[in-house]
Amino acid sequence: NAGVTQTPKFRILKIGQSMTLQCAQDMNHNYMYWYRQDPGMGLKLIYYSVGAGITDKGEVPNGYNVSRSTTEDFPLRLELAAPSQTSVYFCASSPGLAGELAKNIQYFGAGTRLSVL
Amino acid sequence: AQSVTQLDSQVPVFEEAPVELRCNYSSSVSVYLFWYVQYPNQGLQLLLKYLSGSTLVKSINGFEAEFNKSQTSFHLRKPSVHISDTAEYFCAAQDRRNSGGSNYKLTFGKGTLLTVNP
Structure with a gap:
């Protein structure tokens, strides 16, 4: 059971x-x-997608871009890395069941630890 | 807009002692509430959730949380902790209104690091 792979x-x-x-x-x-995820700051949403071809900004989108060409993949792009982007990045997914909001539990990957020096 | 406040950034306890991790939320609309756990060097895992019905919800590993609407709280408790409970715990809220994709977003607190010592 792979789940979410980063x-x-x-x-x-x-x-x-x-x-x-x-x-x-x-x-x-x-x-x-x-x-x-930054130390002592919890998790901040960068971007999200509700389906292939549809993406939208979260709380902290500046400096990032995303695309969603397939249901399975959701890559995050950093174009010009800055020290402020040093962080741990988590990808998550949820079913997105129409009319069943309560079942839309988010499942997380293990994370990518990025340092910009 | 929602906000979630976890009042303690770190909670050290001894093994077999009781623990309470505090969470308060602020929202202009009704919310679903969640506790996620993050073990060292891992992603987040859902621990338990309050959606509706009984205000006391329980996990399979002995944690429980009680939704208190009047105090806008969702504190997490365990009567006797184990070394293996050492992790960071995040409280999160989600808008109950089913009016579009943005309402699937979670608002997280800053986390509480629970350290269980022998």
Whole structure:
């Protein structure tokens, strides 16, 4: 049972470099999310998607981009890495069942730890 | 807008002692409430949830939380903790209104690190 798979687990970037954090889920979930977790700050929503081809901004979208070409994949792109983007990034998914909001539990990947130096 | 406040950033306890992790929420609408647990170097896992009905909800590993509408609280308790309960615990809220994709978003508290010592 793979669930939500994130790659890579760790990455170090130099300022100005770009990279893509990969996220894939095998549960046929409609909804997918990207969060960042900073020490003592909880999780902040970066972007989310309600289905293939549909994405929307969360609380902290600046400096990031996403795409959702398939149900399974939801990559997060950093175009010009900055030290402020040093964080742990979590991808999550939920079923997105119409009319059954209460069943839309979010399932999380193991995270990507990113350092920008 | 919703907000979730976890009043303690760290809670150290001894093994077999009781523990309470506090969570208060603020929202202009009714919400669903959740507790997630994050073990070291892992992602978040759902621990328990309050959706409707009985205000006391329980997990399979002995945790329980009680929804208190008048105090807007959802505190997490366990009568006797184990070393393996050492983790960070996050309280989260979700808008109950089923009016679009944005309402599937969770608002998280800042987390409480529970450390169980022998």
